[in-house]
Amino acid sequence: MLPFKGPSYAKPLSALHALCFAQPWSCDNFTKILNLPTTFGLGDEKAFILCSDLGEDFEILTLAVHPDHRRKGLASALLTDLQTLATQNHKHRIFLEVKSTNTPAISLYLKAGFVQTGCRKNYYHEGNQTFDALCFTWEKSPTD
Numbered sequence: 152m153l154p155f156k157g158p159s160y161a162k163p164l165s166a167l168h169a170l171c172f173a174q175p176w177s178c179d180n181f182t183k184i185l186n187l188p189t190t191f192g193l194g195d196e197k198a199f200i201l202c203s204d205l206g207e208d209f210e211i212l213t214l215a216v217h218p219d220h221r222r223k224g225l226a227s228a229l230l231t232d233l234q235t236l237a238t239q240n241h242k243h244r245i246f247l248e249v250k251s252t253n254t255p256a257i258s259l260y261l262k263a264g265f266v267q268t269g270c271r272k273n274y275y276h277e278g279n280q281t282f283d284a285l286c287f288t289w290e291k292s293p294t295d
């Protein structure tokens with residue numbers, strides 16, 4: 152899957168994000184993020200992953216699969232494509248943060264070879280509730 156870049160993707164990505172998150176990012180938020188030269192994405196209107204190129208590493212900013220297309224391997228395929236891109240571009244690691252209660256996403260990342268490397272206490276604020284962020288890292292195999 153070829154990477155995409157640029158603010159023209161803000162509208163479809165924000166529409167899908169709104170179907171997938173309780174606190175979605177607005178179209179303006181996506182425009183600002185996509186305007187950064189370090190931002191790129193993979194995917195389409197069914198499933199996408201948005202990332203930042205940190206130089207030696209990639210960071211996953213968000214990942215969303217349309218509710219009608221879940222459990223078909225789309226998120227796993229996006230992570231595999233991102234890992235391939237990381238290896239091809241000599242990146243060392245891929246970082247991400249996930250809400251500690253998001254068990255589907257945590258299972259997904261563990262299955263894709265990510266390991267938990269940290270925890271940010273009370274990182275997410277939703278109304279009067281707070282949730283920890285679990286930090287996960289994937290490392291390129293030393294032989295790749």
Ligand SMILES: CC(C)(COP(=O)(O)OP(=O)(O)OC[C@H]1O[C@@H](n2cnc3c(N)ncnc32)[C@H](O)[C@@H]1OP(=O)(O)O)[C@@H](O)C(=O)NCCC(=O)NCCS
Pocket residue numbers: 171172213214215216217220221222223224225226227228248249250253254255256258259260262
């Ligand atoms: C989490 C999410 C991205 C998974 O997408 P998906 O395309 O359905 O995932 P896949 O089909 O590739 O599933 C791969 C593995 O993830 C895990 N998984 C996915 N959904 C799961 C669920 N609802 N419950 C438990 N495990 C789940 C399983 O281990 C699954 O493997 P299996 O199907 O062989 O059991 C999707 O549910 C989603 O968009 N959720 C809302 C947004 C979100 O939470 N994004 C991640 C933020 S960090």
